[in-house]
Amino acid sequence: MQPLGLERQTVTLDGKGHFGEWREAARRLLMVGTLPAAVDWREKHGATDLFADPPPARLNAEGKPEGARPEITVPRAFMTLAETVICHSDPGRFGLLYRTLWRLQAERNLLDIVSDADVVRLNAMEKSVRRDSHKMKAFVRFKEIGASTSTTSTSTTDIMEVIARPAPLETSGIPIGRRRFFAWFEPDHFIVARAAPFFQRRFTDMDWIIATPKGSAAWDGTALTVTSEPADDPKLTDDADTLWRTYYSNIFNPARLKVKAMQSEMPKKYWKNLPEADLIPGLIAGAEEKVRAMAEQAMKDPPAFHAKVREAAMPKTEENTARPGTLEAARAEARDCTRCPLSCKATQTVFGEGPDDAKLMFVGEQPGDQEDLAGRPFIGPAGKMFDTIAGEVDLDRKHAYVTNAVKHFKYEPRGKRRIHQKPNMGEIRACRWWLKLELDLIQPKLVVAMGATALTSVMNHAERLSDYRSRKVDLDDGRALYTTVHPSYLLRIPDEGRKREEINRFREDLQAIKSLSDTL
Amino acid sequence: MKKSLKERLAILSDAAKYDASCASSGTTKRNSSASGGLGSTEGSGICHAYAPDGRCISLLKILMTNFCIYDCAYCINRSSSNVERARFSVEEVVWLTLEFYRRNYIEGLFLSSGIIRSSDHTMEEMVRIARELRVTHNFRGYIHLKSIPEASAALIEEAGLYADRLSINIELPTDAGLTRYAPEKRPAGIRKSMGDLRLKIEEMRDPTLQTKRIRRFAPAGQSTQMIVGADQANDSVILGTSARLYGSYGLRRVYYSAFSPIPDASRNLPLVKPPLMREHRLYQADWLYRFYGFGIDEITRDQPDGMLDLDLDPKLAWALANRQRFPVDINKADREMLLRVPGFGTKIVRAILTARRHRTLRLEDLVRLKVSLKKVQAFIIAEGWTPSRLIDRPDLRTMFAPKPEQLVLL
Numbered sequence: 001m002q003p004l005g006l007e008r009q010t011v012t013l014d015g016k017g018h019f020g021e022w023r024e025a026a027r028r029l030l031m032v033g034t035l036p037a038a039v040d041w042r043e044k045h046g047a048t049d050l051f052a053d054p055p056p057a058r059l060n061a062e063g064k065p066e067g068a069r070p071e072i073t074v075p076r077a078f079m080t081l082a083e084t085v086i087c088h089s090d091p092g093r094f095g096l097l098y099r100t101l102w103r104l105q106a107e108r109n110l111l112d113i114v115s116d117a118d119v120v121r122l123n124a125m126e127k128s129v130r131r132d133s134h135k136m137k138a139f140v141r142f143k144e145i146g147a148s149t150s151t152t153s154t155s156t157t158d159i160m161e162v163i164a165r166p167a168p169l170e171t172s173g174i175p176i177g178r179r180r181f182f183a184w185f186e187p188d189h190f191i192v193a194r195a196a197p198f199f200q201r202r203f204t205d206m207d208w209i210i211a212t213p214k215g216s217a218a219w220d221g222t223a224l225t226v227t228s229e230p231a232d233d234p235k236l237t238d239d240a241d242t243l244w245r246t247y248y249s250n251i252f253n254p255a256r257l258k259v260k261a262m263q264s265e266m267p268k269k270y271w272k273n274l275p276e277a278d279l280i281p282g283l284i285a286g287a288e289e290k291v292r293a294m295a296e297q298a299m300k301d302p303p304a305f306h307a308k309v310r311e312a313a314m315p316k317t318e319e320n321t322a323r324p325g326t327l328e329a330a331r332a333e334a335r336d337c338t339r340c341p342l343s344c345k346a347t348q349t350v351f352g353e354g355p356d357d358a359k360l361m362f363v364g365e366q367p368g369d370q371e372d373l374a375g376r377p378f379i380g381p382a383g384k385m386f387d388t389i390a391g392e393v394d395l396d397r398k399h400a401y402v403t404n405a406v407k408h409f410k411y412e413p414r415g416k417r418r419i420h421q422k423p424n425m426g427e428i429r430a431c432r433w434w435l436k437l438e439l440d441l442i443q444p445k446l447v448v449a450m451g452a453t454a455l456t457s458v459m460n461h462a463e464r465l466s467d468y469r470s471r472k473v474d475l476d477d478g479r480a481l482y483t484t485v486h487p488s489y490l491l492r493i494p495d496e497g498r499k500r501e502e503i504n505r506f507r508e509d510l511q512a513i514k515s516l517s518d519t520l
Numbered sequence: 521m522k523k524s525l526k527e528r529l530a531i532l533s534d535a536a537k538y539d540a541s542c543a544s545s546g547t548t549k550r551n552s553s554a555s556g557g558l559g560s561t562e563g564s565g566i567c568h569a570y571a572p573d574g575r576c577i578s579l580l581k582i583l584m585t586n587f588c589i590y591d592c593a594y595c596i597n598r599s600s601s602n603v604e605r606a607r608f609s610v611e612e613v614v615w616l617t618l619e620f621y622r623r624n625y626i627e628g629l630f631l632s633s634g635i636i637r638s639s640d641h642t643m644e645e646m647v648r649i650a651r652e653l654r655v656t657h658n659f660r661g662y663i664h665l666k667s668i669p670e671a672s673a674a675l676i677e678e679a680g681l682y683a684d685r686l687s688i689n690i691e692l693p694t695d696a697g698l699t700r701y702a703p704e705k706r707p708a709g710i711r712k713s714m715g716d717l718r719l720k721i722e723e724m725r726d727p728t729l730q731t732k733r734i735r736r737f738a739p740a741g742q743s744t745q746m747i748v749g750a751d752q753a754n755d756s757v758i759l760g761t762s763a764r765l766y767g768s769y770g771l772r773r774v775y776y777s778a779f780s781p782i783p784d785a786s787r788n789l790p791l792v793k794p795p796l797m798r799e800h801r802l803y804q805a806d807w808l809y810r811f812y813g814f815g816i817d818e819i820t821r822d823q824p825d826g827m828l829d830l831d832l833d834p835k836l837a838w839a840l841a842n843r844q845r846f847p848v849d850i851n852k853a854d855r856e857m858l859l860r861v862p863g864f865g866t867k868i869v870r871a872i873l874t875a876r877r878h879r880t881l882r883l884e885d886l887v888r889l890k891v892s893l894k895k896v897q898a899f900i901i902a903e904g905w906t907p908s909r910l911i912d913r914p915d916l917r918t919m920f921a922p923k924p925e926q927l928v929l930l
Contacts (some may be wrong), residue, residue, distance in 0.1 A: 004699050007632050009532040050698070089693075103790060108657030109877075109878050112874050112875065112877065112878055113875050113879055114871045114875050114889065115871070115875050115881065115884075115885030115886070115888045115889055116888075117888065120888045120889070127639050134564075134566070134734070135900050137566055138566045138567060138569075139568070139569075140624050141623060141624055141625070142622060142623045142624050143623070144622075144623075150560070162588070172927070179622070181622065181623070198560075199564070200553070201552060201553050201562075202552065202558075202559060202560040203552075203553060203558065203622070203624075204552035204553060204555070204556050204557060204558065205552065205556055205557050205558050205658075206558070206622060209611055210764070213595075216574050221556075232650060235562060237625065240619050240620070240623055240624075242526065243525070243526060243616070243619075243620075244620065244623070244625050246526050246529050246533075247529055247533050247580065247582075247620075247625075248569060248571065248577070249530075249803050250529070250530045250531075250533040250534040250537070251533045251534075251536065251537050251571060251577060251581060252537070252571040252572055252573055253537050253538075253571075253573045253575075253780060254573075255780045255781055255793070255794055256573040256574070256575075256778070256780060256794055256796060257572060257573060258572070258573055258575075258796070259572055259574070260574070262571065262572050262573070263572050265567065265570045266569065266570040274569065276569055280890025283571075283572050287572070291781065294785070295781060295783060297783060299784065299785075299786075299787060300602045302599070302600035302601075302602070303599075303600075303601075305599070306600045309589045309591075309599045310591070312589070313589065313704065321827055324690050335708070336706075336708065338695075338774035343695075343708070344694065344695040344696075345764055346711075346712070347708075347712055347715040347768065348708060348711065348712050348715070349708075372715070372768075373715040373716075373718060373768075374715075374719065375712075375751045389879070411767070413763040413764045413767030413768070413816075414764065414767065414815075415767065415810075416766060416767060417767055418764075418767045418768060441702050479621045487589060
């Protein structure tokens, strides 16, 4: 007798994608310590083959199989992988899985070593089964069984009987109850049982059968039936295929012929069961001619309705190019402002907000991410900071006019976010046109510049914030200017202690502004 | 005489082919098990067919009508074009979608339209189609609606309740280009629509205070499309615009569509072969930006005229211009640097990071992972491999560039 584990063994399996039969056999083999090289895995062909079980384990004195392993454990990942790989049609899959199972007993991390030859092969098989499943979901084509269906097949299977059964008819001739569909598909692997639940979840309100040479699935609204018996192609047709073919021919763009790209995703082996596939050679052959015809076609006069459409699209009123006389008109005109290149990058102009006779006017730097999206000033994090502190000193933003020196958001995209960028002198100057207009129309008594950009714009000259901070300065036109920091500055201070200090200073500024504005 | 359904399908699918997107992925997972109706979406999209142009056919992509009051030069349906016109009724689009779906031709509907009468009138009809499918027919497949420019916020909001994805095309990379070629479209209006949609999607994603439930609103987000090669914008400008759109509006995708000659084309446009390779390179650069940690300026900085190299993929071109960053040790380098190695995709990088925890990797390991050694070996160090002189070779570029072709006599 050969030493234990080396004795040659033949295991014959049904091999139609059932995981259980392999698992049972593999467990028994591993229990008695049969080496992977000693097993001959075979697939049963036809009903006459004998199913040879592995021999019963020889028991040792303790009543356990000789050479038995204390216990067999495998990582969960292996089970998932094996359940998929077992559906592959390669006869070598049983042996490969058993060898991997054997190796896993000593090399627990084997599956992580994705460059190991066995693991590479297993992963490739798994991918192939997944791809076949995916292609089945993509390329199954249902034909309706009913008035518009006909068959040219002469085979007589159970499926044919189902198809031949007439749909129940109402007196009007319209079928009642559930509609019935049939599909013929030819998969590479034993995937019908894997893919069938997908079709059940998707085509729940119709009866259907999917028949293949590797088994069939059927759904009748209550039960999903899957068999592994091979079926025949009943060769049905469906009138709707004509419309689908029309769609397929016309959605194709002859100017972009990429035949290889098509074939790598829709290999020829699938073509014979796709109603659109026989159009392909003609579409390819005619593509060049179509493109040439397009290029040579002389430009014709526009159709009659074009003139009418043009006329209707003409602006109804004369364009108003004068300086807007009201805040509303200014706001409307600012929407289309292109005075500086920022307008091409921002979402919209964020104009000022508040009563048009406000005595107090706050000027910030520019809108941020949130302001840019919503089209309103000071609603983002800096605006919230401003509101909180203003609330603490009883300063009501509702009575003030709030605006920015620059009315488009300037930023740098960084992945899914936008990073704020400081506007430059040119942008500030270009946008000053609007700020001046706002000042002239509203005539505030006190203007608060928050931050250096606002100060620069109000003064029309680059100024240092520290020279003006927390001071009331009289301007030429009878207005007063008060300068403080921009609230977003407070958000950016990393040191908590300093941050508190600066917030206190900002609060004192707002307190001073409140007092000043009460005397206006 | 009224055209048959088949004739109109031919016209209105022909008119829809210039929209590149056919994605049906990235939406919520749902099916009809409980409802007993029709349709499901299970995460990944499914391409039910491929046309000989290499494009996936996943959705029934049609226009509701190709009549249009706009006159955009690049568009086959512009009002001055002599293309044959047709229109579907709401019921016909619903019928076609459901019958195509039942035969497993498609994942759902991608509906766009020329603008008839007004933006709101057009959008209203499109929303009606989506509502019919979802509410009357209990349809759970994928729906992508193209928002009509300047349509009212209320209609867009309703569209988002039924559609998986909403999109509005930016069309051209610069405002100047759009103003020139599409005089009726307002670039700022398009950006505003995208901004509004982002805010709405974010608002609906937050659970409500009362019910704590997340409401379904355009779960597959928004996307857009840019035409490449119709105007003079270079790749650097195009990619800069994409980066801004991704950063500003949370777009899932920016599609690039090589400008393709259209019948009865406007004289303002180049009637040349669509720049398919350029389009391909832009997609590669877009991927580098979104999944490989590259900045747009890094990708285009070393390229003359701001155009991507047509002979080399953008990562390889970057690596050749930045040789001082190589070779990279595949057993030690961090994920960020591995992703920058030409020839390594995100999956390979993941595999390397997993495998090297257990063994030191050699070139043979990479071969088994189906990595092209020809492409990577100059840029990496592995156990038993150092590309000592390779990376410094002055002719390194010629090792990768395609063989020069003999000029075709025209």
